[in-house]
Amino acid sequence: xxxxxxxxxxxxxxxxxxxxxxxxxxxxxxxxxxxxxxxxxxxxxxxxxxxxxxxxxxxxxxxxxxxxxxxxxxxxxxxxxxxxxxxxxxxxxxxxxxxxxxxxxxxxxxxxxxxxxxxxxxxxxxxxxxxxxxxxxxxxxxxxxxxxxxxxxxxxxxxxxxxxxxxxxxxxxxxxxxxxxxxxxxxxxxxxxxxxxxxxxxxxxxxxxxxxxxxxxxxxxxxxxxxxxxxxxxxxxxxxxxxxxxxxxxxxxxxxxxxxxxxxxxxxxxxxxxxxxxxxxxxxxxxxxxxxxxxxxxxxxxxxxxx
Amino acid sequence: xxxxxxxxxxxxxxxxxxxxxxxxxxxxxxxxxxxxxxxxxxxxxxxxxxxxxxxxxxxxxxxxxxxxx
Numbered sequence: 053x054x055x056x057x058x059x060x061x062x063x064x065x066x067x068x069x070x071x072x073x074x075x076x077x078x079x080x081x082x083x084x085x086x087x088x089x090x091x092x093x094x095x096x097x098x099x100x101x102x103x104x105x106x107x108x109x110x111x112x113x114x115x116x117x118x119x120x121x122x123x124x125x126x127x128x129x130x131x132x133x134x135x136x137x138x139x140x141x142x143x144x145x146x147x148x149x150x151x152x153x154x155x156x157x158x159x160x161x162x163x164x165x166x167x168x169x170x171x172x173x174x175x176x177x178x179x180x181x182x183x184x185x186x187x188x189x190x191x192x193x194x195x196x197x198x199x200x201x202x203x204x205x206x207x208x209x210x211x212x213x214x215x216x217x218x219x220x221x222x223x224x225x226x227x228x229x230x231x232x233x234x235x236x237x238x239x240x241x242x243x244x245x246x247x248x249x250x251x252x253x254x255x256x257x258x259x260x261x262x263x264x265x266x267x268x269x270x271x272x273x274x275x276x277x278x279x280x281x282x283x284x285x286x287x288x289x290x291x292x293x294x295x296x297x298x299x300x301x302x303x304x305x306x307x308x309x310x311x312x313x314x315x316x317x318x319x320x321x322x323x324x325x326x327x328x329x330x331x332x333x334x335x336x337x338x339x340x341x342x343x344x345x346x347x348x349x350x351x352x353x354x355x356x357x358x359x
Numbered sequence: 360x361x362x363x364x365x366x367x368x369x370x371x372x373x374x375x376x377x378x379x380x381x382x383x384x385x386x387x388x389x390x391x392x393x394x395x396x397x398x399x400x401x402x403x404x405x406x407x408x409x410x411x412x413x414x415x416x417x418x419x420x421x422x423x424x425x426x427x428x
Contacts, residue, residue, distance in 0.1 A: 188398045188399055189401060190398070223383070224381065224383065225381065225383050225384070226383045293404065293405070293406070296397045296398050296400065296405045297397070298393060298394060298397055298406060298413070299406065300427050312382050312420075312425055312426070312427055314382070314427060316393075316394040316397060316398070317394070318394065318398065331398055333391075
């Protein structure tokens with residue numbers, strides 16, 4: 053390149069339009085001077101043509117035609133008469149304030165859009181992954197008795213989202229704390245989605261001491277909607293296995309025997325098809341957990357039974 | 360010599376209660392390791408598959424005097 057134009061070349065480079073940049077490199081204007089006009093349009097334009105193109109095309113094309121009789125002339129006669137003129141043009145270049153403002157707005161808009169999409173995709177991936185391999189195989193058939201005395205199976209969970217928590221009524225600290233959180237989550241979900249989209253469930257890991265009546269009275273202190281349930285030792289063991297909950301209650305306890313009931317502490321969110329969505333651990337606050345649930349409910353494309 | 364008021368009776372008991380750890384709140388690392396292992400296990404019996412972590416948790420609890428079945 054001729055050195056007077058080297059500076060303009062550097063300024064113009066960043067503003068190189070996509071089409072110009074995509075054109076095959078290699079052939080300069082000088083070399084195409086001998087070829088016919090059709091071919092030279094396809095070759096990579098030089099500095100002057102770049103700066104010329106950056107301005108509104110028709111103007112420079114017209115100018116060029118007026119000066120040389122054809123667009124983007126290959127001769128040394130450029131669109132600008134002097135070096136100063138070329139420099140002046142390229143100094144303004146593509147960077148007018150309107151372009152800058154548009155760039156910022158477009159950038160901001162795209163950032164917001166991408167963040168939203170990324171979050172949505174992450175949630176979709178979590179929800180979908182659990183339907184395939186490689187994610188927790190939580191859920192499955194079970195048979196229990198709810199705190200009203202009726203039978204309850206995994207079929208009763210279908211149709212709505214459900215939030216399952218395993219605990220026991222003699223738990224001194226953790227279960228009350230987690231059940232308070234659960235009540236908070238239920239209320240927030242109701243607030244956002246209207247009633248009856250999510251069924252909260254409490255499954256007792258202590259069948260010997262937690263009869264349906266005991267559970268009913270216990271849960272009444274936290275939230276009226278939580279449905280408690282229990283079963284025989286084997287039934288509870290089976291549901292814990294299906295939900296991958298650690299279960300340590302001994303099978304045949306004598307009345308008055310003291311034993312520790314230990315269990316995993318997660319809230320298990322199940323979707324209306326009865327499939328596992330996500331396990332919400334103790335590190336989530338009520339707001340964070342409610343947000344996770346609300347986001348999944350918002351993402352759900354199927355029907356939710358609101359009865 | 361302790362003053363003859365209600366606070367005197369409370370103090371020793373409080374100290375005792377504070378020092379004695381509760382089963383909920385000890386061995387938390389072992390507990391979460393065990394829970395995570397079970398949650399993500401693909402085996403048909405996750406409690407069995409994560410036996411070593413369960414065992415570690417049990418021994419940890421035993422050091423506090425809590426016996427787990």
